[in-house]
Amino acid sequence: MHTCTDPPYTETVMSSCIDDPSTEAELETTPGAPVAAGPAAATSIERFSNLLGVIYDVPLDTSRWADCLDQLRLELRGNYTSLIVRPGGVDDLGLIVSSSGDRRVLSPHNRYIAMSPFKGLTPDKVVTIQDILPEVDWRASSYYRDWCQPHDVFHVLAVDLATSDGGVYGFRVTRPEQAPAFSTADVEFARRLVPHLKRALNLHLSIHQDRKLNSLYGHAMAQLMVGVVVLDENGEVIECNPAAAGILEMEDGLRVVGQQLEATYANDDRKLQRLVREALTHPQASEAGLTEAMSVSRPSGQLSWGVVVQAISPDQWTEGKHRPSVAVFVRDTEGKAHPPVKLAQQLFQLTPAESALAIELANGLSLEEAAEALNIRRNTARAHLRSIFSKTGVRRQTELVRIFLNSVAWLGSRN
Template sequence: MYIEPAFERLITSIYQGPLEEEPWQQFLTELSEQMQAISVTLVLNPPSETGRGALRVVGGRTSEGLDNYQERLFAMDPFLSLKPGEVKTLQELITDDDWENSELYQLCMKPTGLYDTLGVDIHVPDEMDAGLRVARGKEAPTFEQADRDLMYAIVPHLERSLRLHVRMNKIESERALYAGAVESLSLATILLDEKGSILSMNRMAENLIAREPEVRVEGGCLMLGDQATTKKLQHLIDNILAQRGSGEASVVEAMRVHRDGDFADLGVIARPVPTGEWSEGKSVPTVAIFISDPEYGAEAPVNIIIQLFGFTPTEAQLSLLLADGLSLDEASEALGMSRNTARTHLRSIFSKTGVSRQTLLVRLILKSVAQLAD
C-alpha cells in the first residue's frame, strides 16, 4: 500500500509529539504547511471559568489575542457546540455578519489576519478533551472536502498520541513526587543500567559527589572509597544483576564506606529497580544505589513540626535540635536559654506528644512525615 510522503510525515510527527520538548511543535508546523494555514492550534485543556487551559499554537496569534481568548472570550467560541469527532468550519457554525461583528473576531482573529477555521474536538475517554483548529485568512481559499478528509484521517492517530502523552505525564508526575520524597530524606540516589553504568542521579547525589572525595565517578561508573571498597560495591551490583538475569527473587545489598577523621561512615544500599514484563532497552534503570550521609541529615521545617504536634515555635526548635543529636544542654545553649527553661519546654513537648523519654521523642520526630516537607 502506497502512503503519500506528506501524510507519512504528518503521522510520524503526531507520534513524535509527546517526546518533544515543546509537544507536537513539529506536527503543528507540518500541518500548517500542508493545509496552507496561517495558524494551527492544539487545545490540550480548554479554557474555562476555573483556568486558562493549555493551548499549543503555531503562527498567527498575538500574545494579547491569546490572553483575551483564554481569560474570557473562550465563552464566545462557536466551536463550543462542536461534537467530538465532528469536523466543521466556522462558517458552518456562525454567519459571516455575526462572526465579523463579534468581539472574538475583532480582538483575537482580525489583528493577525485570521478569518475562517476548520476544527475538530477529540475526546480521549477517561483522560482528556482536546481540540485541533486550523485557521486561514479571509482571502485564502475556503476549506474543501480534501481538507476535511485529512482532518478525519489524523484524528485517530492524534487521539492515541494524546493518550500516550497523558500516561507519560502521570508517570513523570509520580516520578517527580517520589524523587522529591527521597531528596527530603537526604538520600543520594544513583540509577544504573544493565551494565552497571550510571544513567542518572538526583541533586543530593550530585552534591555528595561534589563535596565527598570518597564518592566519585570514573568512566561512567560509581567509585566508593579505596579500591577494596569499590570492588565490594561492584560485587553487590553484580549480584543484583545476576539474580535479575536468572529470574531469582530480588535482594537488597548493604555496605558502609569508611571516612577519615571524625566523620561518620556513609551508608550504602543497592537494590534492583522493579521492572515490568516488557521493560527492555539500554536506558532502562536496573539497579538503584542509595547513599546516606549522617553528616547531612534531613531537617524538618519548624512550621510543619508546629502543625503536626501543636508545638510552640520554641518547642519546635528545641525538638528539632534534640532530633539532630544535640543534648539538652547543647540545645538550650543554641537557643540562648537556661537549662531549666529548656527542661520546662521539654516537659510541655512530652505532654503534647505522649512520650516520656528524650530517645522516644527523637524517634517520633525522625519517623514523622515532617521530613517529607523539607
C-alpha cells in the same frame, strides 16, 4: 515561528507559540497567497499513515507539535493551523500553538478573541463556519471584520477535543477567501483525525504527569537524605539524586573517577566493586532478596557511610546504551535533622523552647545533653519534655524522635 513560555502552564507549553498566546491566528502566510485545493479524502493510505506517525511522535517530543500542525495544515490545504491549549480570559492570556507556511509575526494583541463564534462547541464534533453562522452574519461580525479579514482568514474548520482529564483543546484550520470552502470530504477527513489527536493529547498529558510525579518522588527521596547513584550496564555512573551528588562532592570515602564509583580505601573499594559486578552479572539475586550492604569508611573520621547495592530489573523498553542496571544507595549514618523551629511549633503547637528541645532530642541527644546544649536547667528540660509529651501524644523519647523524623524533619529539610 516564535517560541514562548507561559509560566502558569509550563508543563503543557508546546514547541512553538505565538507572541501573544491569546490569539487564534497569530502567524500569517503572505497576504493573498493561493492555497491549493483538493479533496482531503483523497489522501493515500501511506500518507495518512505517515501523518498518524507525526501525530503520535509529539507526546514524546513536544518540539514536534509545530511540525505536526504544519503537516495537518498542508493536508487540509489551510493557511493556518492552531491548537488552543487554553482560550484565555480576563486574567489569563491563554496558550495557543499555531503553524503557518510563512512565519511572519503579526500584532501581538487580539482583543476580539472573546467574540469568536466557535466558543462552546460540542466536544469532538467537526464544524465549519458555515455550520455556525450564515455568511452574511459572519462577514458582519466584528471578529471577522477586525481580525480575521485583515489576516486573510475566511473559511474555518474547527473541533474541540475533550481529553481524559476533563480539559478541552481547540483545533482550528483556516483558509483565505479565494480558496474553496471546506468540503464534506475535508470535514470527514478531520473527523477521522479526531480520535488520534485526542489520544496524542492524552498521551502528552499522561507522560508529563508521570514526569512530574517522578520529580516529586525524587524530591521526596532527597528529603529523606538517602543518596541514590544509578549505574549503567558497564558500571558507569549515569545519574545521581541531589543527596548523592552532595555526598560525592565531598570525596569523603566515596567518589567518581572516570565515571566509576569508587571507595577511598582499597579494602572498601574491592568490596564495593565486587557487589557492583555481582549485581550486574546476577540481577536476579536482588529479586530474591539477596541484596548486600556494606559500610564505607570516611577519611574525615566521621561515621562510615551505609551503602546498599541492588540490581535494577532489566526492562525490555530500556535496552541499548546506558540503561539503568544497578542502584547504589548511600545513607549518612551521622546525618542530623535540622527542621525549622517554626514548623515544629505549627505542627504540634509547641513553644519555641519546647521545639528547640524536641529537635535536640530528635538529633539523638539525651535529655541531659540537650539541656546542656540549650543552656537550660535539667528540671526546666524535664518540664518542657512533659509538656511536649502531652501536646504530641507520645509517652517515650523514642516515639518523639520517630514522629519528628517522619514529619518535622522530612517536611522541613531542603535540597
